[in-house]
Amino acid sequence: MTVVGVITGDGSGLTGVASTENVNTRTLVVAGVSTFNNGITTFTSDGVHVTGVVTATSFVGDVTGNADTASNLTGSPSITVTNITANGNISIAGTLTYEDVTNVDSLGIVTANNGVRITAGGLNVVGVSTFASGISTADGSGIQVTGVVTATSFDGDGSSLTNVNAATGGGTDKVFLENQAVVNTSYELSAGFNAMSVGPITVSAGTTVTVPANRRWVVL
Numbered sequence: 755m756t757v758v759g760v761i762t763g764d765g766s767g768l769t770g771v772a773s774t775e776n777v778n779t780r781t782l783v784v785a786g787v788s789t790f791n792n793g794i795t796t797f798t799s800d801g802v803h804v805t806g807v808v809t810a811t812s813f814v815g816d817v818t819g820n821a822d823t824a825s826n827l828t829g830s831p832s833i834t835v836t837n838i839t840a841n842g843n844i845s846i847a848g849t850l851t852y853e854d855v856t857n858v859d860s861l862g863i864v865t866a867n868n869g870v871r872i873t874a875g876g877l878n879v880v881g882v883s884t885f886a887s888g889i890s891t892a893d894g895s896g897i898q899v900t901g902v903v904t905a906t907s908f909d910g911d912g913s914s915l916t917n918v919n920a921a922t923g924g925g926t927d928k929v930f931l932e933n934q935a936v937v938n939t940s941y942e943l944s945a946g947f948n949a950m951s952v953g954p955i956t957v958s959a960g961t962t963v964t965v966p967a968n969r970r971w972v973v974l
Contacts, residue, residue: 937961943969950974 794802858864889897912918921928937957942964943949949965953973957963965971 937963940964942966943971948972 796802891897912920919931919933921931923929933951935953935955937955938961940962943966945966948970950972951974955973963971
């Protein structure tokens, strides 16, 4: 019997339907779970449109569009995205390369192979800082340090330094080493050192100068 049109009713007794190997149709609408053993091939560039969840053991090919929820992503392809927002932690086993970062909070060591450039806000450092090749300021404003700066040597013009017993004089002369004429605070010569002063020297009442054994204080 040949039927032209639409067949309705119970089709459980039909034969040859379940064993259909190929379906060639313009539109196929499926409700429920569908299993495709050999994949799906579309003969146009429209692809396959799915409303709901697609589950597969693996996905091959480029992924474009929006991935609102993703988990358990594995593999080794390169992924290029515009923005990443993470509410938790991000663990990276290799190298993280990035530009234009707002804040960097590192609990370990930060290594910058091409230098660190700070355009505003300054650099606040707590602890000991080691600079293998020195520090340079681009605008010549110098470095301001609150605390002690320790170095094996200091180079440059020290004429603006204070509390340094260095030679002085008129103009650019460095002829005179000056010392006070009155000792107002008790003092003991440092271990292993001698001392000299240009007198006369007056030691204030209640003030002492202690010269340990085998040490000398010479007043010229």
